[in-house]
Amino acid sequence: MKRDDIQTLACPTCHGALSHEGPVVSGEIVGGSVSCSGCGARWPFEDGFLRLYREAEVRGTDKLMRYIYDGLPALHNPAVKLLLPVLQLGGSEVQLREAYGERLELGALAALAPRTDGRPLRILEVGMGAGANLGLMQRRLPKGLAVEIWGPDLSAGMLRVGRKVAAKLGMTNVRTLIADAHALPFPDASFDRVFHVGGISGMRDPRRVLAEMARVAVPGTPIVVADEQLTPELRRSLYHRVTFKMITFYDPDPHCPRELLPAGAEDVLEEQITPFYYALRFRMPARPPTRP
Structure with missing residues (x-):
């Protein structure tokens, strides 16, 4: 992470501005810490990552899923690509991502x-993990358009794989x-696209995660969530019920969390x-001006 990137961040506790103290080499942060001007x-900054979360807040399914993802992170992307069509008996990874x-x-x-405010265009993937969506963004973004891609995640193991994927694709903008998705370290309305794929049903408080995604999105921008849900047509199939349960063992009722969307979502x-995945898209309206 570059030292200038600190300006994009905010304290996950109070959303105050952050400043860095510590060694920087060729503009890249290599150690030290950041402090909040507010609280x-x-x-x-440890082991190559800025750590903007509280370990005490990582509990329940958050801790379980981090343990699983940190276990064999290099296998995640190949497993999704190879096993998803087999488990679903159709519906490829490419179809899902597109x-x-x-x-x-x-x-x-x-x-x-x-942008009229002078800042770069920014995309936020909440839970970027092993970078499986980087290729999708590279294909779909207009050629020559300067865009920053931000990928917070709780799993350092998955992010290390994600960095390798970005390097292989020649993406220096990641x-x-x-x-923690429950307390995103960014100011309000700071991203032009916001999305999350494949993990919200395993988070301890999906309603709070959706609210955080809405908070950091520019009003009117599409906010997209995709995760597991068994299509009604296949609920009578024993094979599909068993294979779907295998990949959603951590959630007693995996489904689209439409009922948890923030008030005012439009x-x-x-x-x-x-067969195994839904996509949920919504937008948040412009916030009314605050009265003095």
Whole structure:
């Protein structure tokens, strides 16, 4: 992470501005910590990652899923690619990614450049993990468009794989950090696209995660979530019920969390995009001005 990137971040506790103290080499942070100008909290830079989260808040299914993802992170992307069609008896990984990728409307970002406030265009993937969606973004983003891609995740193991994927794709615009989706370390309305794939049903408080995604999204931008849900047509199939349970063992009722959307969410679209996955898209309206 570059030292200038600290300006994009905010304290996950109070959303105050952050400043870095420590060694920097060629503009890249290599150690030290960041501190909050508001509440005084300090956040370390360790093992190549800025860690903007509280370990005490990682509990329940959050801790379980981090343990699983940190176990064999290099196997995640190949496993999804090879096993998903077998378990579903159809519906490839490419079909899945292209379906929710279309809902992100990445091509329309060209109309926003350059931004009137002078900041770069930014995309946030909450839970970027092993970088399986980086190729999708590279394909769908308009050629030559300067966009920063931010990928917070709780699993350092998965993010290390994600960095390798970004390097292999030649993507130098990817920023990774350790952070909790329940307390995103960014200011309000700071991202032009926001999405999450494949993990919200395993988080301890999906309602809070959706609220955080809505908070950091620019009003009107598409916010997209995709995760497991068994299509109703296959609920009578013993094979599909068993294989679906295998990949959703951590959740007693995996389904689209439409009922948990923030108040005021509009342009809501819920779709079953493969036998095992839904896509949920919504937008938040512009916030009314605060009265003095």
